[in-house]
Amino acid sequence: MTKQVLQIENTNESKFIPKLIGEIKLALKQDSQYQKDDEILLTREETAKLLSISLVTLWKYTKDNLFPAYRIGAKVRYKKSEVLLALKKMNQF
Structure with missing residues (x-):
């Protein structure tokens, strides 16, 4: 492992x-932008809890293409931003 040294001169x-x-602060703010809601993947259980619906209802909505789902191996995940956007579309008058 190499050690890096930063030397600052001519400043107080x-x-x-x-x-x-x-x-x-700027670096932390930029880093937090990479963890926006659209990058958060939710499990089926987390998504159902977020929407206050049962897993059966979530399965039906997914089957009807109301909520886009992503399969990772044998697991199903939902992007939080897409779920919230779909919910807004469902509730528009």
């Missing part, structure tokens, strides 16, 4: 620390 802590904190 009153200027450096606020800049460092600002950059850290």
